[in-house]
Amino acid sequence: DAEITQSPRHKITETGRQVTLACHQTWNHNNMFWYRQDLGHGLRLIHYSYGVQDTNKGEVSDGYSVSRSNTEDLPLTLESAASSQTSVYFCASSDRTGFLREQYFGPGTRLTVT
């Protein structure tokens, strides 16, 4: 069965370190998204991609970067982790074609920056 996975599921890192969160989907979806979830803020879009070599900034992109070298993966990098980036991170994907475009979410990564 197709799925979307994230790793690691939990991560503790120190301020200033570079951290990369992995996202892998086997839906063969063109669209991939990264969100962070914080209480009171819902799901906020960090970066997204509509296909290989395409990346776009979301509403809270400062301090984050992504790259899309293939259809299946969209890794999220925190260049220099800050305590304000402690959050739960969700990756999602959706089909670019068709009208529905529902998003399928991964299980999430809980990141703590100390």
Added chain:
Amino acid sequence: GQQVMQIPQYQHVQEGEDFTTYCNSSTTLSNIQWYKQRPGGHPVFLIQLVKSGEVKKQKRLTFQFGEAKKNSSLHITATQTTDVGTYFCAGPGTGGTSYGKLTFGQGTILTVHP
């Protein structure tokens, strides 16, 4: 940019009581999606509404899209403990080409007391 406002932020009900969450947009939406996130889980797609005044039902859940396509609601009849979680609405993202980007509301956290 477009904002999707969702209220209330929290709702506590006794099992068997009804529950409603509301979603409002400052602009007309081409469609609206609803997601449910169980505690500790990831968001899962529930439904998409497209037409003005549309009403869709899924067992005890009733979804409505306003006539002006600027608001939507999710109503749960006779809540059960299995309804616990966070309910999100999401409208299409804005800014440039949108092949499936979403703007999520802040979510309503529902707790059900047995």
